[in-house]
Amino acid sequence: MKLRIVPARAGLEWVKLGTRTFWRQPLALAALFFMTMAAMSIATMVPLVGPALALALLPSATLAMMVAAAEASEGRFPTPALLLVAFRTGKQRLRAMLTLGAIYAVGFLGLVGVSALIDGGTFANVYLGGQRLTPETAAEPAFQYAMWAAMLLYVPLSLLFWHAPGLVHWHGVPPVKSLFFSLVACWRNWRAFLAFGFTWFGVFMAAGIVISVASTLLTLVGLPPMMAGSIMVAAAMMLAAMFLTSVVYTFRDCFEAPYAPGSAGMTDRLDGPDGPVA
Template identity: 70%
Template sequence: MKLQIVPARTGVQWVKLGVQTFWRQPMALAALFFLAIAGMSLVSLVPLIGPALALALLPCTSLAMMVAAAEATQGRFPTPTLLLVAFRTGRQRLRAMVTLGLLYAVAFLAIMGLSALIDGGTFAEVYLGGETMTREIAEDPEFQAAMWLSMALYIPLSLAFWHAPGLIHWHGIPPVKALFFSFVACLRNWGAYLVFGLAWMVFFLACGMVLALVTGILASLIGSIAGGIMVGAAMMLAAMFFTSVVFTFRDSFSAPDGREPELSGD
């Protein structure tokens, strides 16, 4: 496995490939993403440890979408069984993915804990859905400080975990090394990832404006359906985003002989 350096414009190509691949199998990929989110939501209901377990499943969800996107690019139908791909590729990789999930949960909760030292846990409660955002909360200086601290700490965390599931699954790299290689790959290709993020922001904003117009018209005709359209569209856009992640992985790493890695569910 070798790190590849790509030009900044590649970030736009990753977005295009993600959108195009999603529309090859839109129902399958959207359903897979919905099932993954629903599963994490159910797990979060487990008393005491539920939220931590749900966080620990996020790397597995990311891997499932990466594998599903790889299957779609090769003309295969991504089935719901891919949700279990992290659990059926051998004991060594299973242990590695479990370790990765636990590390993510611990790191994320540590960030929330640090933010709670500033504002007493208000930001953590709002972020995790335990409290409704209000104008008073948003304008609270302590809340804002906790928010910015969390964002500053979460960026390097997300970079470390961005490629880690794929490195474990396709290259068999141990969790800690996978985190290190993922972080380095994102830093070395920072231009492409910056363009990637900005391109998705523009795409989301454009889709949001169109949806707002459509739902505004529908709301005056059939009020009850407008909200459902917004939620469904948001889920589809999120599924598109996760579909594009596999292309960032494919172009950031190559096989030892310089070839692109062959991505599959195995």
Template identity: 65%
Template sequence: MKLQIVPARTGIAWVKGGIRVFWRQPMALSALFFMTMAAMSIVSMFPLIGPALALALLPSATLAMMVAAAEAGQGRFPTPALLLVAFRTGRQRLRDMAMLGVLYAAGFLLVIAISALFDGGQFAQVYLGGEPLTQEVAQSSDFQLAMWVAMVLYLPLSLLFWHAPGLVHWHGVPPVKSLFFSFIACVRNLGAFTVYGLGWLAVFAMGGVVMSLITALLAAMGLGSGATVMGGAMVALALMLAAMCFTSIVFTFRDCFEPPQQPDAQNASDALPAPEPSPPAAD
């Protein structure tokens, strides 16, 4: 396994790749993303340990979307069975993915615990405990400070786990080493990831603007019920854009590391999307 350094403009290619592959199998990838989020939501309802278990499932859910995107990129249909890809690739990989989940849950809960030092745990209760977010709470300076502290601390945690599921699954890297290599890959390709993040912000912003304009137009036409429908459509759009974003993660992984040696990769879980051919040189 060798780290690859890519130019900053590759970040836009990652965004485009995620969108393009998503539209090859939009219904299947949307359904897979919805099922992963629904499963995590259901698990989080268990008393006491539910939120921690849901957090521990996130690396496996990320891997499922990466493998589904790889399958769609290979022209195959991603089936719901891919949701269990982290649990059916051998005992060693299962243990490694379980360890990743434990480490992620511990890291996230540590971030939330540190944020509680700034507002007495109000942000933690809203985020993990399901406490209602009132206007008074949202406008509290302590709550806002805790939220920003959590966001800042979550960034390095995200970099640690960004590539880790793929490194464990495709390269067989042990969990702790996968965190190190993931962080280094993100830092060394910071320009591309910055462009990537800005690209997705732009996509989400444009989607929100379009839906807001349509809603305002319907309201101006006196179609109150139409505005209600558009509210549901905005939720559906947000889920779809989130699915696209998760779909694009596999392209960041593919370009940051040399492809694994998989001579018998007949299975989609063993294959990554092939890079797009470069345009022919002008004569």
């Protein structure tokens, strides 16, 4: 396995390819995303360990969307069976994915714990659903400090896990090594990831404005507010599914291996000025 250095323009290409792939199978990919979110929501209902279990499922859910995007990019239909792709690739990789999930849950609960030291646990309770967010709570300085601390701590956590599920699944990399390689790949290709992040931020902002205006207009012409709200939620979920569809392209271009997700379009990569590096 080799790490590849790609140019900044690759970030824009990832967004374009992810959007194009999503619209090849929009209903299937949106439905798969909805099912992953539903599975995690159901997991939170398990007594005592529900929130931690839901967090542990996130790497597997991310992998399911990556595999589904790879399937769609090759013209194949991503079926709901892909939800279990992380658990059907042999005992060794199953253990590796479970280990990744456990590490992610511990890491996330750890950063939430740090935020609790700042505001006494208010942000943690709100985020985990144990307390309703009110304007008064949101305006408290301690709550805001805790929120920003959690967001800053989440950045390195997300970079550690960005490529890790794909490295475990497609390359057979052990869990801890996959976290290290993921962080290094994101760091070495920071220009491309910065372009990727800013582009998606712009897409989400523009889409949010359009959806908000459209919902307001629909309400003015007689559409019930609840239905308009449902349209906004559905559109937001489709955007989130589209974003996750683009993640597989970031993985594809950052690593070179004897085999990779897909066989035709998925193996066409963007070369940077430095080419592949060990």
